[in-house]
Amino acid sequence: MGKQSAETTLEKAKEKSKPLGAVFVGLIGLALLIVALLFSISYGAAQIDLKTVWQAVFQFDQSITDHQIIQEIRLPRALGAALVGSFLAVSGAIMQGMTRNALAEPSIMGVMDGAALAIAIMFAFGASVSGVSLMFAAFIGAGAGAAFVFAVGSLARGGLSPAKLALAGVTVGAFLSAISSGIAIHFNVAQDISFWFAGGLAGMNWYNIRLIIPVAIVGLGFAFALSRSVTVLSLGEDVARGLGQRILLIKTLGVIVVLLLTGAGVAVAGAIGFIGLVIPHITRGLVGVDYRYIIPCSAVLGALLLVSADLAARLVNAPYETPVGAMTALIGVPFFLYLARREGRGLK
């Protein structure tokens, strides 16, 4: 494709984007996110009114139990949910844009099961398991899982169609999690692992938050910086080449960002599926095809979804917590089915 026609394609795509809509979605999303965060902080086993929440944040008094609950439990949990939600949504958006595959998503691509396997190995062999080493293991595992799926895809005859990607991802996932279960049973760490998995957002503390904030800055920063190139890639490699883009470099950077964000998310919150699938699609419907708008709006909406899902998980069956991963799956599956009925055509 020539430079001329590539530029026309890009211009046409830009016409289909809605910058005003994006600002609108971003602002409303942020407002809703703040409301959701407030609800998330004030709701729980101990019901705490919003006035106390305000005081706990701005006039912290160590002698008041409610203040301590908010500072030590509720606040990190709500913040963690928001961060992890945005990580997963942005990962999904980048994956879908780069691969032009409507079903691309961290939990489907073997990334999460890879990270989980690495953590299972850490539990089995690591005598003392610290947060940093867990997170490092999760990165490596996430990378290995994704590499596995992509290797299958690139070796497949006729490339990686959405359906094939889903099948390869599910199979690699089953394979990796079977190994995890084997390790868990043999080394008798099944309980530690399922505790870690089910713990999800409940295990969130300030230590975890401090751990993932640098990831958020680096990962999300790079994601925003890459957003224009992702738009170009999402129009097809022909267009990208026509515009003189360095495809390999962009794809490599994109994969690193995805692994960084997903690895951090899995390390602190366990495997939470379907956010990376649903949010980018909804965002694309709202703000059009330009990833300069899709990626920031996905971050906001992903945060909103996970904070709300976490709240719902605590409300549905109180005082017991429903695993938040099950909540997001129940939200995400109807959406997956809708895309499946279109056989994965849902991009562009």
Add this chain to the structure above:
Amino acid sequence: MKKTFLKRPTTIMGMLIVAIVVLFFVSLQTGAIQISPTQVVRTLFGYGTERDALVLFEFRLPRMVIALLIGAGLAVSGAILQSISQNDLADPGILGINTGAGLAVVIFIFFFQGSLTGLGGFSVFIMPFFALIGALVAAILIYVLAWKQGITPVRLILVGIGLNAAFSALLIVIQLRMEPNDFMQATIWLTGSIWGTTWTYVWAVLPWILILIPLAFYKARTLNVMQIGTQSAVSLGVPLERERRTLLILAVSLAAVSVAVGGGIAFLGLVAPHIARRLVGPRHEVLIPAAALTGALILLTADMIGRNLLAPSEIPVGIVIAILGAPYFLYLLMRTP
């Protein structure tokens, strides 16, 4: 030419049977308690020590018989599903039928049983029915949701994957409301385990398998026609939709019965028919029995591996099958254009 074609499948099936018999004998000896071959023979004929008799007759034999039965059941179920969907990658596990059956059984345990460990006598015979209801509901849901002016193989599998995720999520929600003890039992059972099998389980499953697999064999001609494709089937005068429904119910029932006692064993229903097709060709008169034998052989082997590889801890057979079967599935996936 014709003679060799007829001769080959029988020879191969003979070899499969020999392999099963040999492996069965080897498997009887191995485990946490090793029993020498002569001791096994003596015990089988009633001259062994009391301890050996207990291990063989009460622990190992029922478990190995179950492995043979549900291995055959899942393999035939997969063979039927692959033919009627004309999709080589169809498998009751991937399609979510196993999880549907598992969900129904766990709901049954949760509401009516109270404690999984107390599963004895009557309820073992009830479980296949619950599994059947769950599997049928799953199959109907997949069929209805994948229907859009007909069914395409790709849509069928994608919808199956989606429903599988939904069932798994519901399973987790229900499991977490169980007693800790039941929770562990249910987890092990769901990953596919035939640990703790007793003769009661064998009697609960045996009649189903003995009726359903011959039925599938009886339908071999229809399955041959199905595999060719819809148009030629109609032109050959096969009442297609009705036959497809009957066969679907047959496949779902076989999977459900197997899941009811063996838990979620994925990939076996996919791998066994493939290997059988390589060995004896696509004609269902030979494919169905060959798949049954292959499935039985694989599950028996997987159980032996699971019992001995990391002894003294036992690896549930479903995990062994997944570790062996998933790479094979990926290989098939890479070859499919």
